[in-house]
Amino acid sequence: MSGEAEGPPWPTWPDGFVLTDEDRRALLVLSALRTITPRRLIDLAAERATAAAVLAHVRGGRAGSDGDRRFARSLDPNALAARAEASGARFVTWGSPEYPSQLEQIHDPPAALYVIGAPLPDVTRAVAIVGARRCTALGREQAADLGSALALAGVTVVSGAARGIDAAAHEGALSAGRATVGVLGCGVDVAYDPGGRDLLRRIGASGTIVSEFAPGTPPEPRNFPARNRIVAGLCRATVAVEGAAGSGSLITAEHALEFGREVFAVPGSVTSPLAHVPLQLIRDGAGMIRGSEDLLHDLGLELDAQAVREDLSDAEVRGLGALTGPTLPERVAATLGIGLPEAVAVLMELELRGFVRSVGGRYEATLKGAAASAR
């Protein structure tokens, strides 16, 4: 350790790993190989010094699986480059000016990234929001609220562009009219699902889409832990909204801690399986935030736009007040002393305005509704 004056305590890319065009082409091929993980690639790089030499090594059959050796021999770097270009992606390599400097400080930094859209933000202006794909409606509202608040405070929201919390965070930022960054666990030209395609298009239109995987790489489960280290690595802070035990959000937050970045978590009920990750993180010392106000305060940020206030009628206030957790409409009718049809009408009016949501035949206040009735 004493010999190394600076740099992180883990191996990184040797100087001059990607110097020539041949190295760039070699790296295109290497990014498409399955058994050559970033970790393995770094080891090989330390041995072989340049990307071209590493590829020759692989093609020679001295590293990687048999399948990859054959694949590496058949792959045409020009075709890969053309495919990346067709999807509008740039190939950003280690050491190039566009390579985000914050990734130089993480372990197993990607040798190269495929980037679509705007340049990646500075680490001080990027915050990650992560959480479960299968989340609750409340979690989605929280993520969207955090996303739009961060965006309005001038911070770029980074997330994984998956469904659930990720999508809500991106949507929050987009609804504030700001750019956001989506980091993918597949090729930049691949969408997780049809709904995801539309989200990616809108993220890419104003913000950035990033992946270290070659175009055409399918979203395999093993890609996601790797994706998560980039999400955490790009940001000064990571916020976990909802996550079940053993989920990827915990991995992302752990990466963030490892890289010396801040971690925040939105707590939930101790009985909720989706509160497992946030509560675990809070126990481990993550900052507990109750919402966007707490987060902005802890990050030393301020909203640069006035939050829009909505006013409620008396009937609506009473309707909201009758909701204690998921409530049957007949309970609301009884509490308000009105008939069921009238109670359903009040609840629907509230739902139309976004203060109430219906869940499996019951009604409950949304985040917005809870905030409004607290005022």
Add this chain to the structure above:
Amino acid sequence: MYGRVNGVTVVGVRGHLVVVEAYIGRGLPSLTLTGLPGAAVQDARDRIRPAVENARLEWPLRRVVVNLSPGNLRKDGPGLDLPVAMGVLSASAQVRSAVLAGWVFAGELSLRGELVSTPGILSAAVAAARAGSRGIVVPSANAPEAALVEDLEVVGAPTLGDVVSFFRGAWTPSPPVDDRPSGDGRHEVDLSEVRGQAQARRALEIAAAGGHNVLLVGSPGAGKTMLARRLATILPTMSRPEALEVTQLHSVAGVLHGGLVRERPFRSPHHSVSAAALLGGGAGYLRPGEVSLAHHGVLFLDEFTEFRRDAVEGLRQPLEDGRVVVTRMAATATFPARFTLVAATNPCPCGFAGDPVRRCRCRDDRLQGYAAKLSGPLLDRVDIHLTVPRLTKRELLDEAHAESSSSVRQRVEEARGRQRRRYATLGPICNAQLPGPLVRRESRMSQEARSMLAAAVDRHGLTGRGFDRVLKVARTIADLAGIDRVMPEQVVEALAYRASTPATELERVG
């Protein structure tokens, strides 16, 4: 040696008079049937001789030819046993042909000469009356249904021997007895037995009042089946013509027991049902399917997503036209099938999405596939989508009173009356059956209701069809309240029963 009597064959639900001619000529003892007899009629050949002999009558030991006319109509079903036997008895002069004139015969024979209960007797009796016949002779088990036809003498006979005795003046039939409870339709279940589920009860009332189809979404044990069964009990009491139609269909299908069906039918076929059994059909003899057995009543499809695709697709025609046309190689039949559809399904494959206590454990791709199944064109015809919560014990105990079916039915009948008067020029339709182009004109919306709905279109992304469905339901809610113009309150309540798109349904997974 010639005899001639009248029989009936049933195609679909319609009876057609068939002239049965018998000729006894020289030759080895045999029975030949001509005139396009179907498989079931051919089948009767070997049965008729033992039946005749066991009735202590004589079978002519000569060559017997029986012809069924008109020759271009395929005759099927077992009801022709009796006329064929009577034709032979007439030809062999065991019954005087003069006394048989003007009578129609229908019924299946057993080997011992008994007349056994036969499907389609009501249709036969209707055909006989239409042809101006004097009377009809049927198995005594079917006499109550035949007796529903006015201006027709009905002889219900237990055996072939009794039929012959009747025409010899040696036997008198007892008048047909209908052992069903008379008067108002009686159901075995009642809405008052449902505990809690106020919103579901309200939705059923709206569905009954406007004739709307319903989709019930809920976890196992939420009470979907219980609710669906009770929809039939709050529909308006059937008129006599309606009851006759239902009785006729049940008779043709062979599921009728006794006389007039007074209570609205409730049919709940299992999800493994074939398209033919659901919609009608069968090889040769065309039987009405479950959709027709549910005519004027409720067709309940539990586990809706599990039904075979071809069966579900086939529901579109009856939902649209109120009838099914079944075409087979041999024949085409039209069966009436105007029913209220109640489809029920779990919110997700595991059944617990949205449940406050149990967590849904479905994989994403399965959820998406499930949502796609719930968005077909069929569900475009379902106006009321309702999520039925699984109640906790406390919520069940909370419930104070529950209204009985008969008092709800009263409101439903009043609402239907308003629709009848409003749509007097359009025919006998209710709100659910309003044709698309007329919905917006006939629903009589107030200006405020209109702008309310416009706002909802923006917020909820309602489609054109979804818009019309909300409109129809709002119209029905106004009819229940006795209001002429639809006000915003009714629109807002109707929105609670709108179809959530599969995407939002997925988002509710928690």
